Amino acid sequence: MNFPKTLRYAKTHEWARRGDGVVVAGLSEYAQKELSDVVYVELPAIGKEVKQGQPCAVVESVKAAFDVYAPVSGKVVKVNKTLEANPSLVNTDSYGEGWFLEIEPSQTGEWDSLLDAGTYESVLQESAH
Amino acid sequence: MNYSPLTDADRQDMLSAIGAKSFDDLIANVPAALRERGLNLPSGLSEFELRGYLDSILSSNKTSGTFNSFLGAGSYDHYIPAVVSQIAGRGEFVTAYTPYQAEASQGTLQAIFEYQSVMAELTGLEVANGSHYDGATAFAEGVLLALRTTGRNKALVARTVHPEYRAVAATYLAGTDHRIEEIPYTQNGCLDLKFLKEKLTPEVGCVAASNPNFFGRVEDLTDALALIRGNQSLFLVTGHPLSFSVFRSPGEWGADMACGEAQPLGLGLNFGGPYVGYFAASQALMRKIPGRLVGLTTDRRGKRAFVLTLQAREQHIRREKASSNICSNQALCALTVCVYLAAMGWDGLREVAMLNVEKARALRERIAALPEFEIPFGGDIFNEFVVRSRKPLKPLMEKLREKGILAGYALEKSYPELKDHFLVTVTEKKTDAQMNELTEGLGSRR
Amino acid sequence: MMEDKAAVRKEGKREWCGMTDEPNILIFEKNRSGKRTTGYVPSPSSEAKRLIPDSLARKKDAIFPEVSEREIVQHFLRLSQKNFSVDTHFYPLGSCTMKYNPKINEEIANHPSFTGLHPYQPEESVQGILRIFWELEEWLKGVTGMDRFSLQPAAGAHGELVGMMIARAYHDSRRDFARRQVIVPDSSHGTNPASAAFYGFEVITIPSDPRGRVNLAELAKAVSEKTACLMMTNPNTLGLFEDDILKIQKMMHEKGALLYYDGANMNALLGIARPGDMGFDMIHLNLHKTFSTPHGGGGPGAGPVGVKKALEKFLPVPLVTRKGDRYGLDDDLPDSIGRVKAFYGNAGILLRAYVYMRRLGKEGLEQVSRDAVLSANYLKKNLQSALEIPHGGFCMHEFVASSEPLKRFGVTAGNIGKRLLDYGIHAPTVYFPLIVKEALMVEPTETESKETLDRFCEVIRKIVRESEADPECLKNAPHCFPVSHPDEVKAAREPLLTYRAFLGRQDRRDRSDLVSGISF
Structure with missing residues (x-):
């Protein structure tokens, strides 16, 4: 499975990328594979304050619904509206067009608590045993 | 007596096949302290005797036919046209389970799809669910849906809504942070717009009215809608569904939701139940509607097929995240309504x-x-x-x-x-x- | 597709499944203006339209069926032939108790002396039905060991919600406001946590022990002054009796928490043990399961809620009362949680359940559970050689098998369920409970003949052989149905919930997509 080195990850299978004063977040390839065909994504309102580790979006497959947790705390400044019409992007391009939202972080230290690709992969391997 | 086709010989054979000496072996896990020696209840009656007994009890009722x-x-x-009860009484519909196995339930599924279609048409809204327990519970869940969707905590409910619907909504909301305030009626028995205007604060997520209302009045809701839209609240309209065919339907009044009782469309009085709640909503609320929804799709050979859909909203998948705990509809009643509307x-x-x-x-x-x-x-x-x-x-x-x-x-x-x-x-x-x-x-x- | 058909021919399934494979044509597609059968009621006068002012008149058109009565009958009877039902097929669907629904129930409930009763008639004119309510309550009390019942809830899930409301009202009445948690075992029905969460409780799930029972150590860790209630069923969804139930109830009650009994599995217990004696404070019964009222394709059912004395005053209004030989409805109960449904519950369903209980009586009801338990054990024993049965020993009215060993052929529990349909047998409950991999939950009920049970085992063994010899046949099953493997992803991504939406979608599509009007 592909876990780009440039990204950070949460144990709850979200990825995060630092951009221009914002953190972009989405679901890892592992999560999208576990979900199988994503049929719907529910995104938060712009301006909503989210907390690290708290639910900020919902993703649904035919047989399941899961919360997506905010990788960092802050204000939602942008959401990927195209997912509402085309949720399959989460499956086909989870690190690109399948991004979920952009957060303007409010806590500086939180980024460092996220896992790098290698650590995330080893967490996955551990939980597989 | 019971309806079991097992003979005593069968029971013996089965016990020996299992490797048990007696039935008691099978239930040895039940602590002795709990083991009852039989039920303290009367013996059964033959069908003939029972029929006579029930005739004597039920004939002490006076029905709407005699009054x-x-x-x-x-x-x-x-x-109710004769064709309605003839079709709704078919064992293939009556004794089927919830259509989880789509292939073996296309009949029930298609009937619900057709019911959803006609209820959406009648209420003038885009989508309708496969039905609710009854009008009161549909109404209560509609109010809850509006509050949850808007993230606000107050509902304004007209006093001209059926008193029992208001009572059920109050019960449903009692354990939550949501509150209901009632909108009084005017001297004309209509919604008090002045009051509504005053009370439409930013915390109001839902306004619910009945049209026709409990007093039978059909009101012009145009001004009410303008106020409600101005406050970005959701608008729920209930009412006698037959009236929606000649008077403006909830959709035409601008309602976001129509929740009420469909019993008048082909179901008997039945001393108050079973009835069937209609629950229709605008496209924007489609993924939040509680209860069963049937969708049209294709199968692996490209043939048209019907399935339960948007199930991620439902309790058996979301468990504690579900939009409601409801896990059934009144499928047979929905079928009855569908046949009635088709006949008319x-x-x-x-x-x-x-x-x-x-x-x-x-x-x-x-x-x-x-x-x-x-x-x-x-x-x-x-x-x-x-x-x-x-x-x-x-x-x-x-x-x-x-x-x-x-x-x-x-x-x-x-x-x-x-x-x-x-x-x-x-x-x-x-x-x-x-x-x-x-x-x-x-x-x-x- | 060719090989599917060959497989079907080879096995000769058609005689069993009894389904038509006609395409699904919507009633709207048979519309033609003027076909409607008219004259069900007299016509209004031509003046009537003037009674509706233009500002209030409906303007929006509606797409309704426009067909003759003859076509309506044909249409819906064709639909009925695309259904499995208890009347036509064996339905070993675990936790659903798909038993035979006696015909006398239907006849009595469809009698005009009941169907013509208006809920607001004067009490003295409805004494007959009120007496039946009263007597039904007595019977339900006798069977469960509870002290009082509300007949209001319309379904099991509705009953659970009422139970949660009562739990909250009870603790609040004791000013014990911290109790906001509900504990459920991981084998519980999905409705349990949904009902608790819907009413604002925090749900704590506890794992089962290796014997498939509630793990007492985990329960001890979970229970606290914050616990409002434990929700469970007994026997549990593995079909196993919770033999520590007396310890469990003690643990809960010592901590001040309540016990809620999910009555979905009551068919195992009639005359064997009573939830009231086990220490449960609240219970709902699914009358459409144990008490033979039909499922109707998903409802209407009924889920009366019974409670112990201490909780009686919280029951929803109205309650049925009796003074001498006069019956009434009391809605003046100050501590009640309130009203949960308009009128008095699903009266027609209550009447059917009453008819069933009176018909069977004490001995008949006892035999129900004895035969249900016997039949389940017979199947469990017989299937041991064909499938894996993770929790051994005797079961109650149902058991859970696993098709995990067939995974090596790429065959899943779902495949087996679909293949059973080809043989004219409804699938067991699959993938539930969640704690068993590739679960197949089987509940035969007491109303199937030994021949049917034997045939079921024979068919399962055949399917197990097919898994190895021809797994593709299973993966593509069912083969002789109007549809096979509907595309659920498409249905959820682009929902089409009405005929109007379907027409709209069609208009936007390339017409060449249409295959003889039955596809899109």
């Missing part, structure tokens, strides 16, 4: 509705002409209207009852301010002779 009844108030005695057709339905309006208006005029009575809430009605008696109502009702007439629903219990007021309902089944009997009974001094 000349003008009761309505949420439960309506409309004519659109024009036929409109004719029945017109007949209700015509007869109710005729009776209202006749009662208005009686010196002892007045019509407090004049104006447009569907098939019900309120009458005020200048004399005490109770003895009058009793006198009429002795003559076999049920004059209507006394309003005082639910509306203490409406002492000696009663709600009269007229469906297409009421004959001129029956209506005359009522007016004569009301008019006579003895």
